[in-house]
């Protein structure tokens with residue numbers, strides 16, 4: 001397997017200066033590191049409940065959820081349709097306002113954030129959602145490059161990094177293609193490249209392999225696992241895909257708006273639960 005993130009860390013990313021140096025990462029304080037692992041959880045969800053609608057139409061969809069994810073951990077979340085997985089993911093990603101309970105991302109509380117503070121946290125998160133939201137008028141290369149404007153890149157580094165990340169998701173030959181000329185799976189891979197280009201410290205992925213064939217789905221799973229290992233970033237993936245479940249450190253199950261965490265259960269058992 002191509003070890004893309006190790007390669008990028010050694011080359012294009014070196015001049016970004018934050019490799020292995022916690023002080024350079026704005027969301028992580030130097031004191032949080034211990035032997036290369038942060039003590040502060042990447043995500044801490046406590047007593048989170050959520051309702052949609054108002055008045056008579058108000059309906060509670062999340063009930064008293066607790067979840068902790070550490071840097072370097074790959075956690076998958078499964079559960080029936082409508083159980084609240086996307087709602088919880090968007091709350092963690094600060095894409096939805098938190099109503100009840102608390103969520104921290106690398107120690108930062110996400111409740112009552114100003115728009116500017118929320119943007120600052122979101123810049124450290126790589127989002128991969130079911131709908132890819134690519135710009136139709138931009139090429140694959142330009143779509144990924146656009147994301148680099150959110151981070152501190154110099155022009156020269158950007159070109160190599162964008163080309164490399166597109167190659168890593170198997171799209172080296174498609175850099176100049178616009179979304180309309182790409183398959184659904186290829187578009188999803190562009191979206192994944194875009195989510196990873198800024199080396200997020202947290203990746204939130206909602207069914208990232210659902211639109212992909214076996215080979216490209218497997219590639220994405222490997223990349224996410226490698227990203228967690230090489231970059232010590234935390235990954236939360238909503239999925240029913242067995243390939244993803246196999247690389248997960250932990251699987252949590254969300255049923256009727258409530259997580260039943262099974263932290264120390266053997267993976268075979270977990271898989272049996274999901275199946």
Ligand SMILES: Nc1ncnc2c1ncn2[C@@H]1O[C@H](COP(=O)(O)OP(=O)(O)OP(=O)(O)O)[C@@H](O)[C@H]1O
Nearest residue numbers: 052053061079080081082083084085086087088254
């Ligand atoms: N914007 C919204 N307004 C009102 N209700 C919503 C909204 N978004 C989701 N819901 C409801 O909240 C519940 C949880 O939805 P959510 O999308 O989080 O589920 P999910 O587990 O991600 O489902 P799926 O596996 O189908 O994606 C569902 O009953 C859904 O109908």
Ligand SMILES: [Mg+2]
Nearest residue numbers: 085086087206
């Ligand atoms: Mg969903």
